[in-house]
Amino acid sequence: MLNIVLFGPPGAGKGTQSAKLIEDYGLVHLSTGDLLRAERKAQTPLGIKANQYIEKGNLVPDEVVIGMIENKIKEYPNPKGFIFDGFPRTVPQAEALDVLLAHHQTAISTMIALEVEYNELVERLLKRGADSGRADDQDENIIKNRINVYNNETLPVADFYKKQNKLASIYGIGEIDEIYNQISIALSKVKVF
Ligand code: AMP
Numbered sequence: 009m010l011n012i013v014l015f016g017p018p019g020a021g022k023g024t025q026s027a028k029l030i031e032d033y034g035l036v037h038l039s040t041g042d043l044l045r046a047e048r049k050a051q052t053p054l055g056i057k058a059n060q061y062i063e064k065g066n067l068v069p070d071e072v073v074i075g076m077i078e079n080k081i082k083e084y085p086n087p088k089g090f091i092f093d094g095f096p097r098t099v100p101q102a103e104a105l106d107v108l109l110a111h112h113q114t115a116i117s118t119m120i121a122l123e124v125e126y127n128e129l130v131e132r133l134l135k136r137g138a139d140s141g142r143a144d145d146q147d148e149n150i151i152k153n154r155i156n157v158y159n160n161e162t163l164p165v166a167d168f169y170k171k172q173n174k175l176a177s178i179y180g181i182g183e184i185d186e187i188y189n190q191i192s193i194a195l196s197k198v199k200v201f
Pocket of ligand 1: 144
């Protein structure tokens with residue numbers, strides 16, 4: 009299986025690059041942000057609880073997102089691989105994912121980390137908010153909080169995979185196809201479990 013963690017701050021282009029990867033590699037896309045928004049839309053108890061965090065730009069508690077990912081993985085008995093988008097966002101989430109995948113006799117193949125500077129992120133997110141109406145992309149204070157949360161709570165996840173020799177960093181500003189090309193080159197070098 010080819011299991012990818014697509015990593016980067018909000019606005020780095022994870023969703024855009026995921027769409028291309030899913031198509032070319034036939035991977036199952038698991039985005040905790042998308043899953044949480046679906047729960048919120050359906051007004052499930054989980055979605056209502058999660059929204060209290062999402063609307064402030066804070067992280068939803070680890071056990072909630074880990075449980076969601078655990079259930080989703082079980083839905084796909086024989087996948088070519090998973091692309092994890094927006095997950096793991098904390099070291100405990102990364103640890104839990106390793107355990108979960110080990111139960112399925114597999115592991116993360118690589119983390120692709122997209123690197124984009126702060127000002128560009130804020131600009132991209134405000135544009136996305138204007139285009140999509142997504143509330144947490146429209147308020148500059150919430151956007152800034154999300155980037156701070158990323159720097160404080162999520163960045164250590166890159167070290168977690170670096171220690172496992174699984175970190176591939178890609179510069180995330182430029183033509184979408186050129187960035188994708190860099191990702192494809194990085195993927196051609198990874199070990200598949
Ligand atoms: P995203 O669409 O990935 O930017 O996620 C939107 C929001 O959902 C985040 O700001 C968090 O509030 C929440 N969220 C998504 N994924 C996670 C995660 N892995 N851990 C905690 N909270 C998450």
